[in-house]
Amino acid sequence: MKEFANESILELRRAPVRATLDEAIRAHDARPALKVPVWIGEDQRHGEELVSTDPGRPERVVATAAKATPEDVDAALQAAQRGAKGWAATPARERADALVRAAQWLRERRLEAAALAVRECAKPWPEADADVCEAIDFLEYYARGALDIAQGAPLLQVPGEKNTLTYGPRGVVAVISPWNFPLAIPLGMVAAGLATGNAVVLKPAEQSPGCALMIFRALREGGVPADAVSLLPGEGDVGAALVKDPRVHTIAFTGSGAVGLEIVREAAQVHEGQRHLKRVIAEMGGKNCVIVDSDADLDEVVPALVTSAYLYAGQKCSAAARVLVHEAIHDALLERLAGAVEVLDVGQAERLGIDVPPVIEQASQERVARYTAEAERTGRVAARAAEVPEGGWFATPAVVADLPPDSPVLTEEIFGPLLAVERVKDVADACDRVDTSPFALTGGLFARNPDTVDYVVDRTPVGNLYVNRSITGAMVGRQPFGGNRLSGTGTKAGGPGYLLQFVEPRVVTENTMRHGLVV
Ligand SMILES: NC(=O)c1ccc[n+]([C@@H]2O[C@H](COP(=O)([O-])OP(=O)(O)OC[C@H]3O[C@@H](n4cnc5c(N)ncnc54)[C@H](O)[C@@H]3O)[C@@H](O)[C@H]2O)c1
DSSP: OOOOOOOOOOOTTSHHHHHHHHHHHHHHHHSOOEEEOEEETTEEEOOOSEEEEETTEEEEEEEEEOOOOHHHHHHHHHHHHHHHHHHHHSOHHHHHHHHHHHHHHHHHTHHHHHHHHHHHHOOOHHHHHHHHHHHHHHHHHHHHHHHHHTTOBOOOOOTTEEEEEEEEEOSEEEEEOOSSSTTHHHHHHHHHHHHTTOEEEEEOOTTOHHHHHHHHHHHHHHTOOGGGEEEOOOOHHHHHHHHHOTTOOEEEEESOHHHHHHHHHHHTOOOTTOOSOOEEEEEOOOOEEEEEOTTOOHHHHHHHHHHHHHGGGGOSTTOEEEEEEETTTHHHHHHHHHHHHHTOOBOOTTSTTOSBOOOSSHHHHHHHHHHHHHHHHHSEEEEEOSOOOSSSOOOOOEEEEOOOTTOHHHHSOOOSSEEEEEEESSHHHHHHHHHHOSEESEEEEEOSOHHHHHHHHHHOOOSEEEESSOSOOOOTTTSOBOOEETTBSOOOBTSTTGGGGGEEEEEEEEEOOOOSOOO
């Protein structure tokens, strides 16, 4: 297998490449809405209980899906128990080859997959394309990582003794995923489970069953056996049923803190007859802060903050939510940010060149409005985007300031295009404030002095710190991603070590001295 390299994103500055996007969205719109089944082994059960729609035009149905029942959960886990045995016995190389073929299947349909993410989750084209690339990266990266793990790990050897450390699959993995990276996140977690020889049951987000079907098909077309992976579309109750079930060994979850904590609590219960402890890999929300020192170059800071806070309408878990800016440049930065926010181009995801698409659903739109009103009541709204379309779930991007330190706008994850600016005395003051947060997902720093950089690196609790650049866009293999504190269990998706969550280590020690005669 050749060395891992990130999948190249589309060169959207080229007109012929841009033209392929138009074709892809037209082709998508010409097809009927996707029908997403509950898919267990070779059986598909269709239904229409779940309806996923285009956030930009909620009357447009993108996919309808069956909702998994408790009987489906049971059948999927029975299949997974069977499938886990055969898949674990399959050589690691064959498993890796299946994932690499799945990557190729997706690569050949990258525009179709991106168009689906544009429609189903209102991902703007560059974001949708990056989502597909990241999904491919996860397949390729974990396929290779699993081959390394299959070698075991070296141990100290002394004369007369042979020590071996090997890793085996844990059994059945339940993957529970969010909608905001509707291809990359579920596929990443599923690929990690499969690469290491586990059977996987996928419960995707209710908002994006169409994208889930696309990645599921990639895996099956790549040659992952029917019983090794099942698809259970549905809402939170389906995820909760999987979490509770004693047949599940590992839970890979990405989503909100509230649900993640419930999963951690529930998974700690050992049920009658259960002979293992469940392992939870949880990637959760954040409240990401960017520190701006007095010597920062505002020409770099403003565009980087706009990208970090408003791209994909602030719905990346890594998005900037708070800016802690040195008092010497607070007013200048706020004025320039306000100018940038007023002219943000808010529009439909399929229109290339927009800055901010609609948010995923009505509840998100209302949530952003609620927090903006709260900021207006207790602080001030420095600027709002001047023009916001009607009809879809568009939230008005805004930048707010002068909030009291205990404002929920500063302490709670909003997950929308709302950025709060705070005045700090100096970088140490900013670090103190970051330190009081229970979240520690991503963070940023703009400073020219290398000592300041070292100081912040030393003090930051976050899982991913970005210095003098935007704070979103982690790449597989380059920026392994995941949060600390209440933002996650500290695992790093797309990095060395991630796959170790999905396996069990075994050490064998043999006395190799043979005494006496065998008679
Ligand atoms: N740290 C990361 O890497 C990362 C990445 C992406 C998103 N996120 C976070 O995800 C959140 C947005 O995603 P969301 O709105 O889909 O999150 P969510 O927590 O509402 O849902 C995530 C998944 O959990 C399921 N679920 C809901 N209730 C459940 C329960 N009781 N038991 C088991 N499963 C249940 C949902 O159906 C969905 O599939 C944000 O908080 C964001 O920060 C984190």
